[in-house]
Amino acid sequence: RLPRCRARHALLPTAGAGHRGRYRSLQVGSACWRQAHLTVPQAMAMSSVLCCVSFLLSALRLAGVIAAVASTLLVAKLYVGNGGYVPLPGVRGGYYARRWVSPSGATGEKLQGVMNDLCAATVGVALPHRALHDARFLRDKIIFVVYDKAGVPVMFHMAFRADYVHDLVIHLGLVMVHPEHQGKHLQRVCIYNMMCCCLTYFTFDFIMTDVADSPSNTKLVSDNMAECYPSYRAPARRPQPWQRDVVSFMMEHHREDFGTAEDARLDLDTFVVHGSNGECGGSSVLVQHGAKRRSKTGRVNLFVESLTGGQGTQNEIFHVGRCRIFHWACHNLLRSAPPLKSAVCTTLFLAHIPWMFLWLLLDRIDLLMGVFRSFCKWSGVTIQVQGTPYGNSMTTSINAPLRELGSFSRGGLGGIGAGEPRGKGRQQGACIWASNHYSWLDYGVLCMVARHMLRALVKQDIAEEGLGGWLLSFVVKRLKCIMYKRGDRSSGDAVRQALTRGLMESSAPIVVFPEGTSQVKGPPMPFRHGSFHVAYVARRPVQPVALWYSEDVGLAPKTDNVGGTSEMFNRNMLAVVHFAPVLHPEDFASAKSFGEAVEKGVRDAYDDISGTRIYSEPV
Structure with missing residues (x-):
């Protein structure tokens, strides 16, 4: 057993400058081991045991932190997927939302009643979507219901997860807003539903698809999806191979889920679904009641009309893109807070300056190319x-x-x-x-x-x-x-x-x-x-x-x-x-x-x- 005073001095250097203080502490430490009647091998073994104990304690602390984070994420996943309340920042009027993932039993039947009531209030009749009438088809559905201050449902968004094996694919699905609450930008809140998918599926990057003939919907997906096709912002852009694969898979396996007629035909060059709103299509009722919403941006209206052939046709546009949660959140933050724009750009510049100096010292052109590539990646440039x-x-x-x-x-x-x-x-x-x-x-x-x-x-x-x-x-x-x-x-x-x-x-x-x-x-x-x-x-x-x-x-x-x-x-x-x-x-x-x-x-x-x-x- 070490003397208490000697043990304390053995761990701390004595007063002195440079090597003299460290040498004095070693002398005191060796004296303490001699007083404890320990040989050098015994002292080394005891030191090894103490190091192992310290390492195990650190590992237990780290495991505790990891367990706490994992349990928090699991609780958050269960919360946002079983009727949890979701805040709606940026939406005025006291609205709030609740979210369900793959509801079943009495919860699914209750949600079907809420969605059918909103459809009847909006277009006058219930839509022939099978998920609105058969609870078995609510599997893999992601339902987002918005309520007003009085707790009355005023909007719902029903998305679904596709069984695509190569990547996670979320279809934007059906959005219905009560007529008394239209024009208040409630359609934007479906993006919050997509953001919650990062907790549901533990991912920040997934493929998002949508089928619609509404200019307002086209503007929504074009502004928020990365690598979106077709997009009014890039009308001359051509589809990439992976986009063709996704749209072909969706049309083959999930045609009934997004309400496309059985005899509809897809154009793989323009992604226009000809005859999508036919008599057997789930969205044919929307066309009959003129529920198509035009955008305030005239360029979007012209773009949609040039693809679909004008209002009143049965054609729809199939949008395919990527939803990158991190980039989407950063870009929306930049749009809402102009002073942050300069701060973000300055940070990007300063973060790449060390690579510039490495390029200067090592004369490596590939380092400079890495700077351009990294800058394009973080700024969202394709x-x-x-x-x-x-x-x-x-x-x-x-x-x-x-x-x-x-x-x-x-x-x-x-x-x-x-x-x-x-x-x-x-x-x-x-x-x-x-x-x-x-x-x-x-x-x-x-x-x-x-x-x-x-x-x-x-x-x-x-x-x-x-x-x-x-x-x-x-x-x-x-x-x-x-x-x-x-x-x-x-x-x-x-x-x-x-x-x-x-x-x-x-x-x-x-x-x-x-x-x-x-x-x-x-x-x-x-x-x-x-x-x-x-x-x-x-x-x-x-x-x-x-x-x-x-x-x-x-x-x-x-x-x-x-x-x-x-x-x-x-x-x-x-x-x-x-x-x-x-x-x-x-x-x-x-x-x-x-x-x-x-x-x-x-x-x-x-x-x-x-x-x-x-x-x-x-x-």
Whole structure:
């Protein structure tokens, strides 16, 4: 047994500086072990036992914390799935909600009565959905009922989980609002029902589907789902393979669950279900009673009418997308609290600065590419590539694995998409990529598509545009980009010489934004043809490139850089890059005609991906 005073001093260093204090504590400790009549092996064994006991106590504490968290999550899952009360933040009027998952017995029959009463009050009759009349079909149904202050049901949302083996699929289902409470944005609360799925199924990312012909419903899913197709925000977007697989599975196995007629036909290109609201469809009653709600945004109404053929038809739109709870919550928080936008963007910039310094020290280009990829991931930016120089249409997501996208080589870009032969990709080597320009994000998107860093023609005063401009200025100087000064003729001569030297000596393309400035949104502005004249004289080809974003990413004049940049993160954004056919100087008689052809190529490519051939002006 150790003396109490000696044991205390054995664990703490005595007064003194540096090694002297630590050496004195070791002397006292060894004296204590000698007084306890312990040999060195015995002391080491006792120390090992004490370490094991300390480790077990720490493990028990950690196990207790894990058990507490697990039990809390389990209780929350049971609560929100068995009639638990769910708050509705952002909804005024004293409304509250209750939620059930796979109700059965008397609870299921009671909920069927509530939903049938709301249907009768809204459209006059009960809907022929089988889940509203047979309690056996309430399995895998997720029912969300909204009550007013008096406790009277005023709305219900009935979603369901599909038996899709590859991923969790939640169908948005049927939403019915009492006529006296319509126009109060209660339809939005079905998103809260989707958010509760993270507790029900312990996931933050799942596939969400919906079938509807209502413009208001189309706006709801387009604004809140990631990678949504079809979407009024990206009318020219094309479906991805996984979206086709999901919609085909749903139409084959769950047609009766969302009320689609048996003889309805699905268009796998537009996702329009022709004849969905036929006589045998569960939603035919809604069409007969004119329950379709139009949106306050005219662009949404035009988009829905262009797909379904107008009001009164039996066609519906099948929406497929991903519900990312974390991104959805962050974006809604950003929309409701403008000061947080700048804070989030600043945090993203600061979090990626260490990777920038690692890239600088190690000279690793892949680290810088990782910065762009991570920034796009956390800001919810999805990049898609469309078109090839030879006219073979293709669409692929830049978020796919690198082995599926291919990589650049000196001979050309390996096939983006299945079976694309090497050498038939985009023009690679000594050439110019001419693109329209909105913001600093354009350069990052083009580098992501190219799979390596690109040289660019950049203005010298880019560092004056706040934090983002300073970081981009640091990057472009490190990459030895060609800098020019606006309004300086001597600078123009130096730029032409540097551009000519880059085209003759370099094996990589040079990015040029021939508009000479950026804009908030819209089609390309008039081009300046100086860089095209240099390419014509040097006999180097030009690749027309068109950029289009589903959100406004440009910075308006006199706008703070960080605050303005944060506007692009309000919703999940789609960036589309379209490569038009490569233009060679040998095919043109003069530099003027060559430059005009490049400008026309960019404008035509922009029209193909922006949807301007469907809508002349946003409404």
